[in-house]
Amino acid sequence: MKELLLIIIASSIVNNVVLSQFLGICPFLGVSKKVETAAGMGGAVIFVIAISSFVTGLIYKFILVPTGFVYLQTIVFILVIAALVQFVEMFLKKNIPSLYKALGVYLPLITTNCAVLGVALNNVTNGYNILQGVVYGVGTAVGFTIAIVIMAGIREKIEYNDIPEPFKGTAIVLVTASLMAIAFTGFSGVI
């Protein structure tokens, strides 16, 4: 239990997926204009990463390792994730329309989010079992949500500021991300 708690804190705050591992930069820059959409994106990422780290964990343990095809992990994981996202989207649309309404818009965006593939690969590299893998995945996704929601909150305020011409748009967002990353380095050494 203690170990799982450590994994959660380490993956969500200390080694924040966006601010110290640079995974999922695309949605972090692209979908962080409004807090509501950022939170929606975060929710979708938590949902997809939790499912995908479970499924890739199962596939790794029960198919790739016994058959000796471990070296195919990159190919298998990316295809499984891509198929999974589409499947989850169809399933939600048909069976849980309320959840689909909240997350549906963001799901297709996540297929190619490197954070999802990154979690699946990191689970293998770190030697996590399936439960630890899922916990690590959820922790990472929560870290992503924290980062993107804070960024969206700041961006809503930045809109009214007087920004130097060349820094308008993406550049000021990156400066903000840099300052956020400095703040997050304060957590290093917590664990």
Place this chain on the structure above:
Amino acid sequence: MNKPVERLYNGILKENPSFVLMLGMCPTLAVTTSAINGLGMGLSTTVVLAMSNLLISLLRNVIPDRVRMPAYIVVVASLVTMVQFLMQGFVPSLYESLGIYIPLIVVNCIILGRAESYASKNPPVPSLFDGLGMGLGFSMSLTIIGLVRELLGAGTAFNIQLLPLADSANGTAGFTPISIFIMPPGAFMVLAVLVAVMNVVRKKMEAKGKPLAAPQGCITGDCSGCSFSAGCTGKSSERILEAEEKVEKED
């Protein structure tokens, strides 16, 4: 200018993937802690990019249109796995320091972007050179960014001490490394300055009547430039805009 040379020039300068098109920002931020790492990442991406362009161009009439994205992903992922093993075998130190970012070359938008926008429509030889040009342009920019970060953050270039360090014990004056530049915040800061500089250059070139190619990647803040947008089920950029409008209406 003949075709291969034109493609090389296009990739390295005219449509440089990092500086002009602003593609592949994840690896750009993550691995440029030193010039060597940047160069290593750039060259491994170049190999994958050139080979995948060649293969996809050769297979372009065989792959059915509806399943082209999964097919491209399989081609790219196989090549990445091969490159990963070669690096593990021959340059283990680089393999260690690049870590997870080597398998993540699969989701680098430059590769699927070129497959979709060039290799799937053009014959093999120009496609190969298009991949080479784009890859070399990417390597060049990663090396330059890595060089800047390494120089500011450690006073070294390619692991050679260029700026003599200050030594308080002997009282010799010298350079004090700004180590934040080799840490994650420095990556964002360097990229922010780069984007700002490119904004100025873009404006100058436009005034001269020679506009640069527009940025395409996620850095533009919408998905229309994403290499996956064609294979994406959702037409995400429109759907994101819809969602944002809906939120606005509710406010």
